[in-house]
Amino acid sequence: MMKPNRGDRVRATAGRVTYEGTLMPSTTDHTVIKLHNGYNIGVNKSVPITLVEKRPPPPKPKARVMDVRGDLPTVAILSTGGTIASRVDYRTGAVTAQSTAEEIIAAIPELGEIANYRSRVVCNILSENMRAEYWVELARAIGEEINKGAEGIIVTHGTDTMGYTAAALSFMITPSVPVVLVGSQRSADRPSSDNVMNAICAASVAVSDIAEVCVVMHESTSDDHCMIHRGTRVRKMHTSRRDAFQSINAPPIGRVDYPSCEIRTFTDYVRRGQRQLRIRDGMEPKCALLKFIPGASPELLRFCSLSGYRGIVIEGTGLGHVPAEWIPLIEYATKSGIPVVVTSQCMHGRICDRVYDTGRDMLKAGVIEGEDMLPETALVKLMWLLGQGLDYEEVCMRMRQNIAGEILGSSSHHGAVDNL
Numbered sequence: 001m002m003k004p005n006r007g008d009r010v011r012a013t014a015g016r017v018t019y020e021g022t023l024m025p026s027t028t029d030h031t032v033i034k035l036h037n038g039y040n041i042g043v044n045k046s047v048p049i050t051l052v053e054k055r056p057p058p059p060k061p062k063a064r065v066m067d068v069r070g071d072l073p074t075v076a077i078l079s080t081g082g083t084i085a086s087r088v089d090y091r092t093g094a095v096t097a098q099s100t101a102e103e104i105i106a107a108i109p110e111l112g113e114i115a116n117y118r119s120r121v122v123c124n125i126l127s128e129n130m131r132a133e134y135w136v137e138l139a140r141a142i143g144e145e146i147n148k149g150a151e152g153i154i155v156t157h158g159t160d161t162m163g164y165t166a167a168a169l170s171f172m173i174t175p176s177v178p179v180v181l182v183g184s185q186r187s188a189d190r191p192s193s194d195n196v197m198n199a200i201c202a203a204s205v206a207v208s209d210i211a212e213v214c215v216v217m218h219e220s221t222s223d224d225h226c227m228i229h230r231g232t233r234v235r236k237m238h239t240s241r242r243d244a245f246q247s248i249n250a251p252p253i254g255r256v257d258y259p260s261c262e263i264r265t266f267t268d269y270v271r272r273g274q275r276q277l278r279i280r281d282g283m284e285p286k287c288a289l290l291k292f293i294p295g296a297s298p299e300l301l302r303f304c305s306l307s308g309y310r311g312i313v314i315e316g317t318g319l320g321h322v323p324a325e326w327i328p329l330i331e332y333a334t335k336s337g338i339p340v341v342v343t344s345q346c347m348h349g350r351i352c353d354r355v356y357d358t359g360r361d362m363l364k365a366g367v368i369e370g371e372d373m374l375p376e377t378a379l380v381k382l383m384w385l386l387g388q389g390l391d392y393e394e395v396c397m398r399m400r401q402n403i404a405g406e407i408l409g410s411s412s413h414h415g416a417v418d419n420l
Contacts, residue, residue: 007055014047023049038186038193068116075115075152075206076145077104078138080165081124104156108196114203114261115152118145127158127165127183132285132383135165139172142179143279152178152206154199159183159236159244162215166231167377170213170404171384174278179213180206181231185242194218194242201226201256208263211272213404214253217245228253228263232377232406249348249372250408280420282387287311289379291345292322301329305336311382311395313341314367315375320344320351321358327365334366337392341399343370343378368399371407381406388420 004010004023011020012033019041024032030042031049105111105119122141123134142153153175157165166181173179182202184195194217202216205228213231220243229247238244254265288304292314304312312333316322320342322330333340342362344351350372353359363369370378381403385395398420401407 002051002054004049004051005055008051009053009055011050011052012043012047014043019043020052022055069112072114072116073151073207074149075117075154075203076142076148076150077117077119077154077156078141078145079104079119079121079124079156080130080134080138081126081156081158104195104199108199110196110200111203114200115207118150120145125158127161130158130161130165132168132283135168135172136281136283138165139169139279139281142169142173142175143277146175146177146277150177152203152208153180154202154206155179155181157181157183159185159217162245163235163374164376164380166213166215166229166234167374167380167404167406168283168384170231170406171381172279172281172283173213174275175211175213176275176277177272178206178208178210181213181215182217185218185240185244194223197223197258198226200261201258204256204261204263209272210253210263210265211270211274212253215245216256218242219255223258225258226256228255228265230405232381232404233374235374235376248374249350250405280384280388282384282389284310284383284386287313287379287383287386289313289315289375291315291375292317292326298323298326298329301326301333301340305329305333305338309338310386311339311341313343313370313375313379313382315345316342316351317345319349319355319359320353320362320369321356322362324358324361327358327361330362330367331365339368339382339386339392339395339399340366341368341370341378341382343373343375345375368396371400372409373406377406 006023006025008023010023019033021033021035024034026032029045031045032040032042034040105117122138145153162181162183180202182198184193184198186193198217205216215229215234216226219225219227229245229252233247233250234245235248236244237246251266253267253269254263256263286309288309290300330340342351351369353363353369385398
């Protein structure tokens with residue numbers, strides 16, 4: 001009897017239960033089988049494994065020529081990797097970023113009814129490997145595609161750090177067309193994958209009138225609609241659910257019904273052609289995000305101040321507080337020309353350091369109130385402002401101003417960024 005190899009379809013019977021699926025690599029004393037539903041199980045290696053079907057050899061790659069329809073707009077797909085562009089690597093059993101943007105279109109033919117596409121790979125990474133220099137590359141690539149006539153941009157991205165990238169692009173780019181980030185929580189090999197619906201809804205937004213940087217992802221666990229989240233307001237709220245993404249401290253821009261692709265908006269937004277494209281791609285990566293916990297040493301601040309960090313964001317408690325012993329080192333940092341921004345660990349609400357004595361002392365020490373910004377948005381905004389070559393006072397002033405919808409109840413984000 002032929003011995004099964006990785007990637008082959010196998011059958012195993014343990015007691016009265018029979019399992020059938022794909023044989024995966026294993027680093028334990030169990031045999032790992034990927035079932036039809038996409039989940040893996042482990043059975044004791046003493047259980048006999050029967051070969052059902054050999055894994056076919058991988059097809060030879062073929063050049064794909066995308067059909068062009070004159071009645072459809074052109075959308076550029078910029079790939080950075082992530083689960084939406086992933087499949088199972090049978091060498092390791094892991095989900096890895098391998099697919100190109102062309103393969104995404106080939107796998108989702110409904111996209112061809114929405115737009116014509118051209119594609120390029122900016123990077124091919126899992127999103128935990130994202131970094132500031134990739135944001136710069138991505139911003140420049142978006143600008144190039146818009147200048148070449150793209151009427152919308154789709155960025156495929158891993159979900160884990162998509163909120164950071166969306167915020168970074170929101171500050172670096174003043175787009176004249178929609179810029180839509182999209183990903184999926186579950187890879188295409190799983191029957192419960194959300195990649196098809198998310199991609200179709202993202203393409204619908206890319207050809208819409210919403211000329212902002214936004215994130216389009218499932219709103220519910222059903223395949224009924226996606227939400228359109230502003231890039232500075234979105235956070236991943238669950239590790240694996242398809243409805244993981246939510247807008248925080250502000251309503252989403254709107255939603256896309258599926259499969260009709262009808263868009264309903266809930267709030268004001270910048271419209272296509274309302275602004276001219278502008279790219280400000282400077283980024284200062286040497287910034288820190290510190291989360292205060294009870295008993296945390298203020299020496300963390302000293303370390304950042306003496307180690308070349310140019311900006312610090314603190315996730316404080318409640319209204320934005322840290323203990324009194326932190327305040328002298330906050331003052332040391334600000335007097336050294338290092339902006340210190342305070343945000344809250346609470347998911348909702350606004351910073352206010354004028355209620356308690358601790359907060360008032362923090363203000364005297366020079367902290368910048370992060371208003372209702374997400375901590376990660378405040379971090380990226382600080383990185384961007386420092387990357388523009390502004391002096392300390394200018395950075396502090398701009399951190400308090402709404403630039404890309406990151407602060408609610410302040411000046412309109414429609415044109416504030418153009419003052420820089």
